[in-house]
Amino acid sequence: MVVLGYVSSKAVCRYHDVFEHLNISVDNRLLKFTRPVNDWRRPTVVYMDITLYSILAVIEKSQTFTAYIWVSMIWQNEFISWDPSEFCGISKILVPKELLWIPDISIYEFTDETTFPDLPYLHIDNNGKVEMLYSRRVVSTCNINVHQFPFDTQNCNLTFGSELQSINEITLAPLSNSSRVTDFSWKVLKSQGDWQFLQIQVWTNQLGMDETKWDQLIYEISMKRRSMLYVINFLLPSIFLLLLDIASFFISDCNGEKLGFKVTVILGLSVLLLILNDILPSVSNETPLIATFCIVIFAFMMASLLETILVMYLKTGTPACAWLRRKRSGVTGSPGRSQKSGREDTLEDITMIERLSGSSKPATEERIDPRLLEFIVLELQALQQCLLSSHRDRGEPDYWETVATRGNKVFFWCYLFSVLLFLISVSIAWTS
Structure with a gap:
């Protein structure tokens, strides 16, 4: 009997009781339409945090960055509070987002409107702290600098801010510092594609127009390109073609085989240039080093071809x-x-x-x-x-043949020295 009496004396509480106490319902639209502050002069502080889950794509042609991120936003709702002891210790509830006010925080660089997921619920504790957690596939603009392609490092920004409410109504603050955001992103990062994630830097900024200012929270994602694939598929074949052009100097000038060989090498380099044209953007602030690399190599080969034509003319064209x-x-x-x-x-x-x-007749019998x-x-x-x-x-x-032979030797050594000097200069520029 004692046991039964003890069990029956325990109170039974429901989440519905908390909703009724807080008057959260579809009919109470004031909780959704108004900013949840008791004094309108006091701004609502929104704390934010992001976690990088995956780097999906970085497209140089369209200057876009695609990533999958987790976003966390926390703010205070001054209209909501309750005593957990009155509701059997309930300290947190889930509320549909359609019933409460939500800050209009968006990403300024966002370009794809169809990738917003549905945000069904908000976490609310007994002190009125509201937390919204969601994931998002972000397709944003990014100023991609391909000057050092394929050994480049890119920095893409995700700028969070309100589009309607100024700094007098909403202020933004980071929930975690840069090192903590970077460490947690490293732990959960699943895929990086052609890129290697480096770090995330976070800072605040204010955007002003006339007398109105908007608060911004900027996350800068730094990543480095994995260059091994481009080295194997593009740079090494270009260098091999250049070495073949140097080796063609040892082919005899007595026939047209040397000339045909050099033309074939130039055609091979032209195919690589077509592949490069599909990778690099059509507009760039700086000329990519790899484009300069290919153009200079092409110029070396053209000079070698013209020199071969001149030598063959001097030797066999008299x-x-x-x-x-x-x-x-x-x-x-x-x-x-x-x-x-x-x-x-x-x-x-x-x-x-x-x-x-x-x-x-013999020459002795008649005069020739x-x-x-x-x-x-x-x-x-x-x-x-x-x-x-x-x-x-x-x-x-003869004289012109001697000139052609000596000139060919001088050109070969100058050509070899220029190629080595150029390769060293490009290597230094790429690694700097």
């Missing part, structure tokens, strides 16, 4: 060699004629010699025609000039 090249290929006149025409020209030369000789001797001398002089001006196994190079 007029004295034209006769020997036509004899070697069996072509005279236009390049489109066949070897058969060359053989016909040779037969014509033989016919001319027989006509000039006049007969098949002077025109035949003149023709033979001219042919021998042309052959001598060509042998002196082209590479022969037992010949000596």
